[in-house]
Each structure stands twice: as structure tokens, then as C-alpha cells.
Amino acid sequence: MKKINPQIISKSFRESVHSExxxxxxxxxxxxxxxxxxxxxxxxxxxxxxxCEEVGINFDLRIVPRVQIEDQITLANEDxxxxxxxxxxxxFGVERDAYIKNLVSPYKDIEGLNQYWASKxxxxxxxxxxxxxYKSILPCTPLAIIKILEEIDINVRNKTISVFNRSEVVGRPxxxxxxxDGAKVYSFDLDGVLLFHNGTIExxxxxxxxxxxxxxxxxxxxPSKKFEMIRPSEIQEGIVGLNFSTIQNFxxxxxxxxxxxxPRVGPLTVTMCLRNSLRLYKNYFKG
Amino acid sequence: MKKINPQIISKSFRESVHSExxxxxxxxxxxxxxxxxxxxxxxxxxxxxxxCEEVGINFDLRIVPRVQIEDQITLANEDxxxxxxxxxxxxFGVERDAYIKNLVSPYKDIEGLNQYWASKxxxxxxxxxxxxxYKSILPCTPLAIIKILEEIDINVRNKTISVFNRSEVVGRPxxxxxxxDGAKVYSFDLDGVLLFHNGTIExxxxxxxxxxxxxxxxxxxxPSKKFEMIRPSEIQEGIVGLNFSTIQNFxxxxxxxxxxxxPRVGPLTVTMCLRNSLRLYKNYFKG
Numbered sequence: 060m061k062k063i064n065p066q067i068i069s070k071s072f073r074e075s076v077h078s079e080x081x082x083x084x085x086x087x088x089x090x091x092x093x094x095x096x097x098x099x100x101x102x103x104x105x106x107x108x109x110x111c112e113e114v115g116i117n118f119d120l121r122i123v124p125r126v127q128i129e130d131q132i133t134l135a136n137e138d139x140x141x142x143x144x145x146x147x148x149x150x151f152g153v154e155r156d157a158y159i160k161n162l163v164s165p166y167k168d169i170e171g172l173n174q175y176w177a178s179k180x181x182x183x184x185x186x187x188x189x190x191x192x193y194k195s196i197l198p199c200t201p202l203a204i205i206k207i208l209e210e211i212d213i214n215v216r217n218k219t220i221s222v223f224n225r226s227e228v229v230g231r232p233x234x235x236x237x238x239x240d241g242a243k244v245y246s247f248d249l250d251g252v253l254l255f256h257n258g259t260i261e262x263x264x265x266x267x268x269x270x271x272x273x274x275x276x277x278x279x280x281x282p283s284k285k286f287e288m289i290r291p292s293e294i295q296e297g298i299v300g301l302n303f304s305t306i307q308n309f310x311x312x313x314x315x316x317x318x319x320x321x322p323r324v325g326p327l328t329v330t331m332c333l334r335n336s337l338r339l340y341k342n343y344f345k346g
Numbered sequence: 347m348k349k350i351n352p353q354i355i356s357k358s359f360r361e362s363v364h365s366e367x368x369x370x371x372x373x374x375x376x377x378x379x380x381x382x383x384x385x386x387x388x389x390x391x392x393x394x395x396x397x398c399e400e401v402g403i404n405f406d407l408r409i410v411p412r413v414q415i416e417d418q419i420t421l422a423n424e425d426x427x428x429x430x431x432x433x434x435x436x437x438f439g440v441e442r443d444a445y446i447k448n449l450v451s452p453y454k455d456i457e458g459l460n461q462y463w464a465s466k467x468x469x470x471x472x473x474x475x476x477x478x479x480y481k482s483i484l485p486c487t488p489l490a491i492i493k494i495l496e497e498i499d500i501n502v503r504n505k506t507i508s509v510f511n512r513s514e515v516v517g518r519p520x521x522x523x524x525x526x527d528g529a530k531v532y533s534f535d536l537d538g539v540l541l542f543h544n545g546t547i548e549x550x551x552x553x554x555x556x557x558x559x560x561x562x563x564x565x566x567x568x569p570s571k572k573f574e575m576i577r578p579s580e581i582q583e584g585i586v587g588l589n590f591s592t593i594q595n596f597x598x599x600x601x602x603x604x605x606x607x608x609p610r611v612g613p614l615t616v617t618m619c620l621r622n623s624l625r626l627y628k629n630y631f632k633g
Contacts, residue, residue, distance in 0.1 A: 124549065125549075126540065126546075126547040126548055126549055129468070151537060152537060153440050153441050153444075154440050154441075154444060154513060154514045155512075155514060155518070157440075157441060157444035157445070157514075158444070158461065158464065158514055161448065161461045162461075162465065174445065174448045174449075174461070177445065178449065181416070225442075226441060227441045227442055227444075227445055231442070250438060250439055253413065259413075260413040261413055262411065262412075262413055
């Protein structure tokens with residue numbers, strides 16, 4: 060089993076972002092909003108800051124009370140010295156955080172989570188304009204997963220893929236992107252299985268056992284210990300496994316049966332945000 | 347204790363919508379989308395249909411598989427024979443349903459749930475245009491609650507109000523509207539208490555006991571049997587109580603201590619949707 064280090068894949072993307080910023084002397088300023096003082100979140104923010112500095116983007120972390128986040132986003136949207144906005148979720152919870160995601164101007168939304176970009180993604184509109192000059196912004200974690208698969212030469216066309224997680228932030232956009240690229244995707248979530256295929260979504264009557272037995276790639280992102288980890292008996296020999304959850308969703312013995320395992324995507328997620336920052340800056344701000 | 351029947355309050359609003367439609371010979375077509383065959387949902391749809399017929403609005407119920415709802419909404423948005431869209435939630439769950447709510451064109455959003463209207467509400471922008479010709483669309487249940495309080499001559503200015511529920515559909519917009527009208531609102535939800543006052547939101551360190559003891563109006567909407575019902579010992583004699591939950595949130599003995607009790611708002615919610623339909627039609631479609 061070959062274990063993939065996302066940090067190594069990340070490197071060339073960061074270098075390319077860095078050299079483009081350097082060559083053009085772009086001055087890109089992004090702001091990160093954090094509404095708590097959780098040490099893990101702070102660590103993640105430090106990590107984002109370091110990544111930004113590495114590629115020459117100026118990152119300003121602002122810790123604000125959660126009741127002020129909406130006003131702060133509105134001010135940042137209007138502030139033409141700010142070119143990108145990054146928000147550390149969760150803040151209030153799923154429902155209100157969805158509102159907050161949509162408050163960020165799409166032209167400053169480096170995480171690609173706004174409804175504006177999401178609806179382009181689901182409709183497979185890969186460019187924002189009719190002249191195909193401005194590429195749409197894609198959400199960072201699903202984009203990172205697609206890029207990893209590309210980098211390790213795994214073509215998803217005509218592949219069968221099981222994805223465990225159908226959040227609007229990762230699982231659903233990922234299933235949609237993979238299916239637009241030609242894969243047949245079984246999307247598992249607490250409310251059942253959906254099949255994403257050829258640009259359509261269908262209810263499908265397939266159980267985990269059958270879906271896993273027919274999968275070329277298994278992608279998991281279930282941050283719960285209640286999730287039954289993927290067992291070796293459930294998968295074919297030599298398939299690809301990827302886990303983007305903070306906790307391990309594959310049994311140890313399952314890993315030995317994989318040809319390739321990607322244990323996390325975090326570093327590449329941040330890199331895709333840097334890449335989105337550059338894209339937004341070039342599209343809408345460089346003047 | 348005076349018990350308010352929302353059906354009676356509803357009557358004069360419906361008559362006024364009806365006579366305006368009749369006088370102008372408006373032909374308003376709205377479409378309702380339902381993604382299940384749950385008998386309770388079907389009953390609610392029948393009720394909406396009857397209410398529409400009562401005021402002269404044409405209501406077309408379409409039962410569609412949930413995986414087709416997004417395409418169906420997009421088609422309805424583009425169909426100029428359709429003037430309003432009504433959706434029966436839940437469909438997938440909170441996160442994706444938030445996406446679906448925002449897919450409905452704001453100009454056909456008779457429930458007032460789209461981010462476009464929500465952000466106007468939270469910013470207290472009561473008109474859509476600078477000339478103050480087009481009034482903003484408000485979400486139906488919180489609007490119904492405000493209208494009931496107005497109709498029974500309860501002025502919320504300078505009143506202290508406790509609201510149990512802070513969903514984006516009812517509790518938060520309601521707290522925001524009440525505070526814009528001059529009330530001091532303690533908003534309770536699983537993630538704590540917030541104070542809505544003078545157009546701002548603050549974290550506040552107050553417990554249920556103190557908030558209830560100082561409240562002139564108590565509004566509940568907690569659809570859970572785990573919620574500790576409001577007890578008589580917790581409230582002052584002669585205050586106003588309103589419950590918009592499907593289950594009872596006040597103890598029986600508490601009701602005797604109230605001056606006025608509004609046990610449900612359902613019929614007026616539907617009426618406010620009819621009113622919104624008429625407003626949207628006049629604003630954007632009558633040609």
C-alpha cells in the first residue's frame with residue numbers, strides 16, 4: 060500500500076501560486092474571522108497564516124465575538140483593501156452558519172462556500188462568464204481531493220466511487236464534481252444513499268455492502284466514532300482509499316488491502332484556498 | 347385568561363387580500379412543491395390550497411421526488427406563468443434545505459425565507475428600493491406573530507419578551523423584528539441566550555428563571571417533549587403567552603395566570619403567505 064502525503068502534493072501548487080504572485084508583484088490581503096478562542100481553531104489559524112506567508116499573501120486574523128460576525132463580514136465585503144475572506148466554522152450551528160456563508164461576497168469567498176459558487180458547481184458551470192475567461196471558484200476540500208487524485212494519476216472517468224459524507228461543504232460538492240468528471244458515485248449519509256451519475260442525482264436502493272464491493276475508490280469523511288469503520292472484507296483488493304475525516308474511518312487491516320491510501324487532505328485544502336485567493340484577485344481586483 | 351383564535355384574526359386579512367385580487371382581476375398562480383407523501387404534509391397542502399381558493403389565488407400542488415426539487419425550482423423560477431413558489435420542508439435536512447430555500451427566486455419567494463429577504467430583515471431594511479415603493483417580504487410565521495400582537499393591541503415597544511426558539515425560519519427573524527419594533531428580546535436556544543435590543547445582538551448571562559420573571563410576553567416554539575414547559579411559578583401574573591410549536595410548551599396551570607394566550611398561529615401563517623403572494627405579484631408581475 061502506497062501512502063500519499065498531501066503535504067508533498069501541496070508543495071508544487073504552493074510554489075506555483077508563490078511564483079505567480081512574486082512575478083506580478085500582487086499585493087493580496089485576506090482576512091480570517093474567528094469567533095472563539097478554541098486552541099485547535101487557533102492552531103489552524105496559525106497554520107493558515109504560515110501558508111499565506113509562504114506564498115506571499117498577507118493574512119490578517121481577526122478574533123471577533125460571534126454576535127458581531129455578520130457586521131464584520133459586511134464591512135469586509137465593502138472594504139476594497141480586502142481581497143479575500145476566510146471564516147473559521149462552526150460559529151452558531153449549521154442553520155445560521157449557512158446564512159453567514161452566504162453573507163460573504165462571492166468575489167471574496169476564497170473557501171468557495173457561497174450559494175453563488177455552489178449553484179454553479181451543481182450545475183457544472185465551470186466558468187463564470189460566457190466568454191469562459193473567469194473560472195468558477197470551487198470549495199477547497201473537495202477541490203483538494205480532486206487534485207490529489209489527479210496528481211497520483213487516478214482518472215475517475217467510469218470509476219465507481221463510494222463517498223461517506225454528504226455535507227454541503229465537502230461530501231455533496233465532491234460527489235457532484237466526481238460525477239461531472241464521469242464517475243458513478245454512491246453518496247452515503249445518515250438520510251440514505253444517493254447515486255450521482257451523468258449530471259443527475261437518483262435515489263438508489265443499494266446497501267453499503269454492495270456499494271463498497273463494487274467501488275474502485277472509497278472516500279470517507281465521517282467525524283463520528285459511531286461510524287462503522289471500513290472493514291477489509293468489504294472492499295476489493297487494490298482499490299484506492301481516502302479519509303478526510305479528523306478521525307480514522309478505515310480499519311487498520313483495510314489499509315493493507317488498498318493500493319493507495321490518502322490519510323488526510325488538510326494541507327492541500329489550505330493550498331486550494333490560497334489558489335482561490337489568487338484566482339479571485341486576478342479576476343476581480345488586480346485593476 | 348383570554349384565548350385568541352388565530353382563525354378569526356386571519357379572516358379580515360384574507361378578506362382584504364380577496365377583495366384586492368377581485369377588484370383588480372389579478373390572475374395569480376402559485377406552485378407548491380412537496381417531496382414526500384406524508385399524510386400530515388398532504389393535509390397541510392390541502393389546507394394551503396383551500397386558503398388560496400378562498401382568496402382567488404390559483405394553487406398548483408406538485409409532488410416531485412426530492413432529487414428533482416432543485417431542477418423543478420429552477421424551471422419554476424424561469425416560468426413566467428408562475429408568480430409564487432411555496433415549498434414543504436423538510437426535504438433533505440437543515441443544511442441542504444438552506445441551499446434549496448436560497449434557490450427560490452426572491453421575487454417568487456412567498457414564504458420570505460430566501461437569504462435576499464432575510465438579510466434585509468436582519469438589517470431592518472423595510473423597503474426593497476430607495477424610493478420606498480416596494481416593501482420587503484417578511485417570513486410568514488414571524489410576520490403572523492407580529493400581526494396577532496398588533497391585532498390584539500399589544501404594543502411591543504419597551505416590552506421585555508422571551509422567545510424560546512432561534513431557528514432561521516421563525517425564532518431569529520421574530521426576535522429581530524420585535525427588537526426593531528422597540529422590544530428587549532431574550533432569545534433562548536440550545537446554544538444559549540442572546541439579547542436582541544436596539545438593532546444589536548449581545549451575548550447575555552441571564553438564566554431562564556430571571557428572563558421569564560421579567561417578561562411581559564413569552565413566546566415558545568420548541569417542538570420537543572424534552573423542553574421543560576413554562577411553569578406558573580416562573581412568570582408574572584397577567585402577561586401574554588404565545589405558543590407556535592406543534593406541541594404544547596406551557597403547563598396547563600400557567601395558562602390561567604396569563605391575561606391572554608395565543609395557542610397557535612398556523613392559519614395566520616398561511617394568510618401571510620397569501621398576502622406575500624399578492625405583494626410579490628403587484629411588485630414584480632402585474633406588468
